[in-house]
Amino acid sequence: MTASTSASAPIRRVLVVGAGVMGIGIAKSFADHGFDTDLLSRRAGSLAPIKGVRVVGDLPPEAPELVIESVPEEMEPKRALFHRLEAACPATTLIASNTSSLDLGRLFAGMKHRGRFLGAHYFQPADVIPLVEIVSSGSTDPAALERTADAMRRAGKDPIVLSRPINGFLVNRLQHAILHESYYLISRGIVTVEDVDNVAKTMLGPRMCITGLIQQKDISGLAVHALAQREIVPTLAPPGAANADVQAMIAAGNLGLGTGKGFYDWTGCDAKAVREQSSGRLNALLAFLKQTMAGDRPGTRPKGRDIRTKKG
Numbered sequence: 001m002t003a004s005t006s007a008s009a010p011i012r013r014v015l016v017v018g019a020g021v022m023g024i025g026i027a028k029s030f031a032d033h034g035f036d037t038d039l040l041s042r043r044a045g046s047l048a049p050i051k052g053v054r055v056v057g058d059l060p061p062e063a064p065e066l067v068i069e070s071v072p073e074e075m076e077p078k079r080a081l082f083h084r085l086e087a088a089c090p091a092t093t094l095i096a097s098n099t100s101s102l103d104l105g106r107l108f109a110g111m112k113h114r115g116r117f118l119g120a121h122y123f124q125p126a127d128v129i130p131l132v133e134i135v136s137s138g139s140t141d142p143a144a145l146e147r148t149a150d151a152m153r154r155a156g157k158d159p160i161v162l163s164r165p166i167n168g169f170l171v172n173r174l175q176h177a178i179l180h181e182s183y184y185l186i187s188r189g190i191v192t193v194e195d196v197d198n199v200a201k202t203m204l205g206p207r208m209c210i211t212g213l214i215q216q217k218d219i220s221g222l223a224v225h226a227l228a229q230r231e232i233v234p235t236l237a238p239p240g241a242a243n244a245d246v247q248a249m250i251a252a253g254n255l256g257l258g259t260g261k262g263f264y265d266w267t268g269c270d271a272k273a274v275r276e277q278s279s280g281r282l283n284a285l286l287a288f289l290k291q292t293m294a295g296d297r298p299g300t301r302p303k304g305r306d307i308r309t310k311k312g
């Protein structure tokens, strides 16, 4: 492949590898914002056209400045692809993996230029959700993180950068913390699955959209919070093991909407209609929030503080 620009120029040319649920949305998000976008697919001949995206069956002749790998979640096929990309692309090409759970250090071990490899974790639907987690493997060049974040911002995304690798990154750690506690309470017969979802839909979710998780605590006042934290935290679900009821349910083949049963019984429901309804509502909510949250009133925007007593 031939290179078109230097290592420091803003990224204009992107290659997405893997035309699955995520890859198509990722390619769309770049193309919709004017990036020169290739999507490498094994079914290039049969894929429905995507506006602004060139679907290719092999690596394109002109080198991308950024590759986003989005092939299935398996270590060895991903590593084989990285070796191939590394051999084909100039050293200035940044190579990001959309892995949700694989260890970035192991994923990129043995690559020649480890500084240019990073995580870029999208959320479904990738062309709609603005958040992307940009994650260092521990060996990623900080400039590569910033250059990728800049490209994401110009692609309409709202990236956060994790300068150290951590299992689950930020979003899945937060999700699993709250789900782990929810499953614990369900397993003990204290609440139902509907109770948890009601709390999420009517209270936590709407409030988090406006003031996040932490800013809300400042607004409510922290004296009560300190007391509640001391009383409640020692009683939370013990860490250390995945919830046994949930693991058993999944082992029995109840995988959710797709199989008709999971936490809910979906018998008689139209799976396609369920998915369409939920993504339609999400789109409408995100559009509403974008408009409502644009431009804070003067005197309403605080700055985050570093509250650590021990740093490092």
Ligand SMILES: NC(=O)c1ccc[n+]([C@@H]2O[C@H](COP(=O)([O-])OP(=O)(O)OC[C@H]3O[C@@H](n4cnc5c(N)ncnc54)[C@H](O)[C@@H]3O)[C@@H](O)[C@H]2O)c1
Binding pocket: 017, 018, 019, 020, 021, 022, 023, 040, 041, 042, 069, 070, 071, 072, 073, 074, 077, 081, 098, 099, 100, 101, 121, 122, 123, 124
């Ligand atoms: N599905 C999600 O909600 C989600 C969210 C965030 C991250 N991820 C991550 O994104 C990645 C992809 O997930 P997905 O859900 O889109 O999977 P998917 O199975 O829908 O798509 C993967 C695609 O890659 C293709 N592929 C496989 N090997 C290839 C290769 N060598 N070259 C080109 N194409 C190849 C497959 O044919 C398939 O079309 C995974 O690492 C996953 O963990 C998924």
